[in-house]
Amino acid sequence: MSRNFLVVDPEERPDVLRGLASPVRIKILKSLHQRGGLNVNDIADLLALPQSTVSTNLQILEEAGLIRTETQKARKGNQKICHAVYEEVLVMFKEEVSATRANIIEVAMPVGLYTSCEVSGPCGLCSTEGIIGLLDVPDAFLDPARMRAGLMWFTRGFVEYQFPNNARLSKTNIEALEFSLELSSEVPGTATDWPSDITIWVNQQDVGTWTSPGDFGDQRGVYTPDWWTLRGSQYGMLKTWRVARDGTYVDGVKISPVALKDLDVPNHHSIRLRIGMKENARNPGGINIFGRGFGNYDQDIVLRIHTED
Numbered sequence: 203m204s205r206n207f208l209v210v211d212p213e214e215r216p217d218v219l220r221g222l223a224s225p226v227r228i229k230i231l232k233s234l235h236q237r238g239g240l241n242v243n244d245i246a247d248l249l250a251l252p253q254s255t256v257s258t259n260l261q262i263l264e265e266a267g268l269i270r271t272e273t274q275k276a277r278k279g280n281q282k283i284c285h286a287v288y289e290e291v292l293v294m295f296k297e298e299v300s301a302t303r304a305n306i307i308e309v310a311m312p313v314g315l316y317t318s319c320e321v322s323g324p325c326g327l328c329s330t331e332g333i334i335g336l337l338d339v340p341d342a343f344l345d346p347a348r349m350r351a352g353l354m355w356f357t358r359g360f361v362e363y364q365f366p367n368n369a370r371l372s373k374t375n376i377e378a379l380e381f382s383l384e385l386s387s388e389v390p391g392t393a394t395d396w397p398s399d400i401t402i403w404v405n406q407q408d409v410g411t412w413t414s415p416g417d418f419g420d421q422r423g424v425y426t427p428d429w430w431t432l433r434g435s436q437y438g439m440l441k442t443w444r445v446a447r448d449g450t451y452v453d454g455v456k457i458s459p460v461a462l463k464d465l466d467v468p469n470h471h472s473i474r475l476r477i478g479m480k481e482n483a484r485n486p487g488g489i490n491i492f493g494r495g496f497g498n499y500d501q502d503i504v505l506r507i508h509t510e511d
Contacts, residue, residue, distance in 0.1 A: 212293055221266035222291065226251065227259045234269065234286035238421060238437055238498050241281045260284055285424055289440050289499070305509050307368045310502040311475075313493030314351030317364045319343045321356035324390060324488075328353050330427050330495035352495035355388045355435065357488045360403075360478025365505045367473050372509075376467055378446040379404065380506040381475055384497045385414055386438035388488025392419025398487025402443055403476035405465045410450045410458040412441055413485060423497045435490045437498040473505065 212219055221227055229249055234240060240248070246256045263269045263284075270287050273280050314327065314334075323338040329350040335342030343354075343361075354361070369376050387398035394416040401411040423437035430436075444451045445465065450458040467473060479486055493502050 215266075217266040218268065218291070219293070221263050221268045224259065224262075226255065227263055230256070230259060230263065230284075231268065231286055234284060235289065236439075238418070239272075239283040239285045239424060241283055245284070285498070305511060307372070307507040307509060309365050309368065309505045309507075311363050311365060311505065312349065312351070312502050313354055313491055314348040315363065316348075316361040317474075319359070319361045321359035321361070323357060324388070325356035326354070327351045328430070332429065352493045353430075353435075353490065353497075355488065355490045357388065358479060358481075358486065360476050361491070362474060362476040363503060365473040365475060367467065367471055369507045369509055370468060370471065374509040376462065376507055377510055378444055378462065378508040379465070379467070379473065380442055380444045380504075380508065382440065382442045382501070382504040382506070383477070384438040384440050384492040384499045384501070385412075385477075386435060386490040386492075387414040387417040388435065388490050389417045391433055392417045392435055394418060394420065396487050397485040398489065399479060399483040399485045400489055401478060401480055401483075403474075403478075404445060405467070405470055405474050406476075407460060407465055408458075408480075409443060409445055409460045409465075410452060411480075411483075412443075412452050412457070414439065414487065414489075417488070417490065423492070425494075425498070425500045426496050430496075437496075438490055438492050440499045473507075475503070475505070 230245055233245060233248055242253055242256050246253045264271060268287055269284050271282050271284050274283050321340050321343055323340060325340055326337040327334040327343065327348055330352050334347045334351055335345040381402065385400055387396045389396045396416045398414045399411050400414055402409055417435050419436045421436065422432060426436050442453055445460065445462055447462050449456050450460045477491065494500055
């Protein structure tokens with residue numbers, strides 16, 4: 203499973219259950235997911251709580267492995283920065299864990315392994331070592347070194363990926379498709395308030411649009427390399443599109459009536475995912491796609507195929 207996914211047996215991990223069994227700790231986790239790394243003072247101010255209360259609850263979350271901390275230099279001494287570890291936590295018994303894993307086929311696609319693209323500048327690609335090709339030159343998206351990309355950005359257009367249809371190969375029926383990726387808007391520099399309508403298409407079918415609130419650069423991304431300028435995009439939000447039998451959802455909220463049957467997946471050897479913006483987008487605010495080595499989630503673009511028992 204991807205690094206931000208935790209399956210818990212309640213008999214073995216009562217510490218995790220304790221960590222989640224508090225409205226205050228849930229608010230802390232949600233704040234860390236939404237805003238990235240925060241220190242104790244940030245969390246206390248955000249939630250209007252005493253620092254002592256926040257510190258006590260952070261210790262419980264850290265002991266349960268639900269957050270991680272790192273020490274950074276501050277104006278006076280050092281400060282502890284807290285980060286959420288998991289985006290999804292499933293609580294189930296051992297027998298259910300093995301069944302669930304057996305019913306999910308997961309494929310991770312590196313950000314740079316798109317099979318087609320049509321982008322406009324400002325745009326660019328970079329790996330954890332440096333810039334790939336030339337900045338703001340759309341033709342640079344054809345550079346073979348793109349396979350090493352961990353971050354890409356463009357103003358208009360799309361990139362498309364071709365995933366293997368492993369459910370067809372194994373002759374199993376599909377219950378749902380999930381696509382998980384870290385995204386943000388794109389603006390020269392950064393801007394927290396910079397909405398962008400990001401759409402995905404599956405097998406050429408528009409399944410739904412999510413509006414990114416901004417291009418985040420208030421603090422360095424957890425995995426963003428040190429060489430990457432602080433004036434550039436630092437991290438995004440991990441979003442999951444789920445196409446089920448009754449429609450399409452983003453993070454559990456239904457956004458369109460497009461259902462699994464509309465994608466005709468059994469008759470395709472591959473599953474094509476296109477990420478981009480419509481020409482008539484109300485908020486054409488560009489796109490950042492974060493992969494391994496960048497942002498707050500060290501993962502590629504992940505496809506999960508949920509199959510029947």
